[in-house]
Amino acid sequence: MADDRPLSLHVPEPEVRPGGTPDFSGVKIPKAGSVRRPPVDVDPAEIRDLAYSIIRVLNRNGEATGEWAGTLDDEAVLAGLKTMMRVRAFDRRMLMAQRQGKTSFYMQCLGEEAIACAFRKALGPGDMNFPTYRQQGLLIADDYPLVDMMCQIYSNRRDPLKGRQLPIMYSSKQHGFFSISGNLATQFVQAVGWAMASAIKGDTKIAAAWIGDGSTAESDFHSALVFASTYKAPVVLNIVNNQWAISTYQGIARGGSGTFAARGLGFGIPSLRVDGNDYLAVHAASKWAVERARKNLGPTLIEWVTYRAAAHSTSDDPSAYRPKEETDAWPLGDPVKRLKNHLIVREAWSEERHVQAEAGIDAEILAAQKEAEAHGTLHTGPKPSVRDMFEDVYEEMPPHLRRQRQQAGY
Amino acid sequence: MPRMTMIEAIRDAHAVKMEEDDNVVVYGEDVGYFGGVFRCTAGLQERFGKNRCFDAPINESGIVGTAIGMAAYGLRPVVEMQFADYVYPAYDQIVSEAARLRYRSANDFTAPLVVRMPTGGGIFGGQTHSQSPEALFTHVSGLKTVVPSNPYDAKGLLIAAIEDNDPVIFLEPKRLYNGPFDGHHDKPITPWSKHPLGEGPEGRYIVPLGQGVVRREGSAVTVLAYGTMVHVAEEAARMTEVDAEIIDLRTLVPLDLELIEASVKKTGRCVVVHEATMTSGFG
Numbered sequence: 260m261a262d263d264r265p266l267s268l269h270v271p272e273p274e275v276r277p278g279g280t281p282d283f284s285g286v287k288i289p290k291a292g293s294v295r296r297p298p299v300d301v302d303p304a305e306i307r308d309l310a311y312s313i314i315r316v317l318n319r320n321g322e323a324t325g326e327w328a329g330t331l332d333d334e335a336v337l338a339g340l341k342t343m344m345r346v347r348a349f350d351r352r353m354l355m356a357q358r359q360g361k362t363s364f365y366m367q368c369l370g371e372e373a374i375a376c377a378f379r380k381a382l383g384p385g386d387m388n389f390p391t392y393r394q395q396g397l398l399i400a401d402d403y404p405l406v407d408m409m410c411q412i413y414s415n416r417r418d419p420l421k422g423r424q425l426p427i428m429y430s431s432k433q434h435g436f437f438s439i440s441g442n443l444a445t446q447f448v449q450a451v452g453w454a455m456a457s458a459i460k461g462d463t464k465i466a467a468a469w470i471g472d473g474s475t476a477e478s479d480f481h482s483a484l485v486f487a488s489t490y491k492a493p494v495v496l497n498i499v500n501n502q503w504a505i506s507t508y509q510g511i512a513r514g515g516s517g518t519f520a521a522r523g524l525g526f527g528i529p530s531l532r533v534d535g536n537d538y539l540a541v542h543a544a545s546k547w548a549v550e551r552a553r554k555n556l557g558p559t560l561i562e563w564v565t566y567r568a569a570a571h572s573t574s575d576d577p578s579a580y581r582p583k584e585e586t587d588a589w590p591l592g593d594p595v596k597r598l599k600n601h602l603i604v605r606e607a608w609s610e611e612r613h614v615q616a617e618a619g620i621d622a623e624i625l626a627a628q629k630e631a632e633a634h635g636t637l638h639t640g641p642k643p644s645v646r647d648m649f650e651d652v653y654e655e656m657p658p659h660l661r662r663q664r665q666q667a668g669y
Numbered sequence: 670m671p672r673m674t675m676i677e678a679i680r681d682a683h684a685v686k687m688e689e690d691d692n693v694v695v696y697g698e699d700v701g702y703f704g705g706v707f708r709c710t711a712g713l714q715e716r717f718g719k720n721r722c723f724d725a726p727i728n729e730s731g732i733v734g735t736a737i738g739m740a741a742y743g744l745r746p747v748v749e750m751q752f753a754d755y756v757y758p759a760y761d762q763i764v765s766e767a768a769r770l771r772y773r774s775a776n777d778f779t780a781p782l783v784v785r786m787p788t789g790g791g792i793f794g795g796q797t798h799s800q801s802p803e804a805l806f807t808h809v810s811g812l813k814t815v816v817p818s819n820p821y822d823a824k825g826l827l828i829a830a831i832e833d834n835d836p837v838i839f840l841e842p843k844r845l846y847n848g849p850f851d852g853h854h855d856k857p858i859t860p861w862s863k864h865p866l867g868e869g870p871e872g873r874y875i876v877p878l879g880q881g882v883v884r885r886e887g888s889a890v891t892v893l894a895y896g897t898m899v900h901v902a903e904e905a906a907r908m909t910e911v912d913a914e915i916i917d918l919r920t921l922v923p924l925d926l927e928l929i930e931a932s933v934k935k936t937g938r939c940v941v942v943h944e945a946t947m948t949s950g951f952g
Contacts, residue, residue, distance in 0.1 A: 387742075419777075420774065421775050423772060430773070430775070432777045438770060438774035438777060440765060442766070445734065445761060445765060449737045449766065450738055451734075451738060452738025452739045455738070459720050483731070483734075486725075486726065651771050652810050653771070653811065653835045659923060
C-alpha cells in the first residue's frame with residue numbers, strides 16, 4: 260500500500276548502561292506477606308495472578324509475614340544461613356584460585372545463594388536435580404564434599420570426573436545432582452523425562468529442572484514445558500531470573516511476556532513468581548511445588564526473581580555493559596544479609612555469632628582447599644591419567660579407541 | 670522359523686524386549702494408538718499399555734531429551750523419529766548429551782537409549798523423506814550407529830541395540846521395509862517372504878553390534894555396503910559377473926575392521942557403496 264510507513268525493528272534495551280544511575284523502578288515489588296498461599300491442588304486457572312506478582316516472606320524489618328511463612332524452625336533457618344555462607348565463602352576462594360592461576364575457570368553464584376540452598380532442603384531422598392552451572396548451592400546444601408568439588412575445579416588426580424570436564428561442571432548421582440552440560444537448556448527437558456520415568460515406574464521421586472532467564476529462549480525450554488504439560492510430569496521447573504545472560508539483559512529473552520513465570524500459563528502449568536533473595540520464601544514455594552509433584556498433581560513452574568551480583572564468569576567484566584552500582588541498588592537486597600537480620604530479629608542469632616561463624620566457615624574452606632591442592636592444581640602436581648582419556652566413551656572400549664590409546668602410548 | 674517383513678521384525682523386536690524388560694518404553698510421533706506411520710509399533714500400546722508405548726508431541730528434541738532423562742533414571746527408552754530427515758532438531762540432544770553423558774560424568778550417569786529412524790531413498794520421497802544422515806552420527810564419539818539390510822538382522826540388531834548400555838542410532842532403510850530392493854524400479858517388487866533373510870526365530874535372539882557379515886564370497890574385489898546398497902551390490906555383481914566379495918557392514922560404529930581388513934587383504938581392491946552424499950560421507 261502506498262501509504263504504508265516503513266517498518267522498524269524493535270530491539271529491547273536495559274534501562275541503564277555503564278555510567279548511568281541504576282534504576283529498578285520498573286520492578287514492581289509487592290509487600291512481603293501480601294501474596295496468598297493457595298492449596299497445592301488449586302486449579303491453575305485460579306492462580307494466574309501469582310505469575311505476575313512476587314511471593315515474599317521477609318519484610319524490610321526482617322520479620323517473616325504472611326501465609327507462606329513458618330515452614331522452618333530456628334535450627335533449620337540457621338542451617339540455611341550457614342549453608343549460604345559456605346557457598347559464598349567457597350565462591351570467594353575459588354574465584355581467588357582462578358586469579359592465582361590454579362584453575363582455568365570459575366563461576367560464582369553471588370547473590371543467588373538462597374535459591375539453590377533453600378530449594379535443596381525442600382527435596383526428599385532420591386529426588387533428582389538437573390542443574391545449570393550456577394546451582395552449586397544444591398551440592399553444598401546436601402553436604403557434598405567440598406574437597407571433591409575443588410578437585411573437579413582443579414582437574415587434578417582426585418577429580419571425580421577425571422579431568423574430562425571444564426571446572427564447575429559437577430556430577431553426582433548420589434547427591435541428586437545430574438551431570439552438568441555446557442549446552443544450555445538441554446537439561447530442562449531431560450528433567451521432565453526423568454520425572455516421566457518416575458511416574459511410569461510408579462515411583463514417588465520427583466525431578467527439579469533448572470534454567471536461567473537467558474536460556475529460556477532456547478527451544479528445549481519450550482520442549483520441556485510441552486512435555487511436562489502433556490504428561491503432567493512430577494517436575495518443578497525452575498527459572499532463575501538473575502536479570503542478566505552474560506551481557507544481555509533479561510528483556511531480550513523475555514520480550515513482550517510480562518514475566519518469565521507467565522510463560523507457564525499458556526501450557527496450563529501453575530506458575531509462581533518468587534523473591535529469590537528471600538530464603539524463607541524460596542523454601543516455602545519450593546515445598547509447595549515439590550508437594551504438588553509428589554501428589555501427582557503435575558508440574559509447577561517457578562520464576563525466582565534475583566540478581567546476578569557478580570560477573571558472569573571469571574572471563575567476564577560486567578562494567579562493560581551495566582553500571583557498577585547496580586548490584587547495591589537491587590531492591591531485593593542480599594539473601595545472606597536478609598536471613599541474618601531475620602535470625603537476629605528472631606533472637607536466634609547475633610552479630611558476634613555471625614562473625615564467629617564466618618571465621619569458622621572460612622577456616623573450613625581453606626582447609627578443604629589445602630587438602631584439594633595436595634592432589635594437584637591445573638598446572639602443578641598430579642593429574643588424571645592420560646590412559647583414562649579413552650575410558651567411558653562407551654561402556655566397553657571399542658577396537659578403534661583401543662588402537663588410538665595404544666598409538667598415544669598407553 | 671516364521672517369515673517376517675522388516676516392519677514385522679522391528680515390531681517383534683520391540684515386543685520381545687518389552688515383554689522381557691519392564692524398563693523398555695517406546696514412544697514417538699504417532700507411535701502409540703495408531704502404531705506408527707510405517708506400522709513398526711502396531712499393537713504395542715494395546716498389548717503393553719499406555720505407560721509403555723505412547724504418542725509424543727511433534728518435537729524431536731523433546732522426544733530425545735526426555736528419553737535421555739528417562740535413561741538416566743534407569744529406563745531403556747526406544748524412541749522414533751518419524752523420518753531420519755527430521756532428526757536435526759534433536760541433534761543437540763543426541764550429540765551434546767546422549768553421546769557424552771557417560772564420558773562427561775565419568776560413568777556416573779548413562780544413556781542406554783535407542784533412536785530409531787526410517788532412512789534412505791528410492792521411494793520418491795524427495796528432499797525430506799529420503800536422506801541418509803548416518804555420517805552425522807558416525808562422526809560423534811559415544812554413539813553407535815546401526816543400519817540393517819534385512820528382517821533377520823533388523824530384529825536381532827534392534828534387540829542388541831535395546832540391550833546395549835550406550836546410545837544407539839538405529840537407521841531403518843524404509844525402501845527395505847516390505848521387501849528387498851536391488852535398484853531396479855522397472856522390475857516387480859519381491860516380498861521378504863521369498864528371501865532367505867525374510868525369516869527368523871521367534872523370541873529373543875541378537876545380532877551383535879560391531880559385526881559385519883559377508884553376503885557374497887568373492888576374490889576380485891571387496892564391496893563394502895550397508896542398508897539398501899547391499900542388495901544393489903549383490904545385483905550388480907550378478908549382472909557384471911565380477912567375483913565380488915560383498916560385506917554388509919550392519920554396524921557403522923563400532924566398525925568391524927577385522928572383517929574388512931581380512932577381505933581387502935584377500936582381494937586387493939575395495940569399492941564402497943552408500944546412498945548418502947559423497948563428500949565427507951561415511952565412505
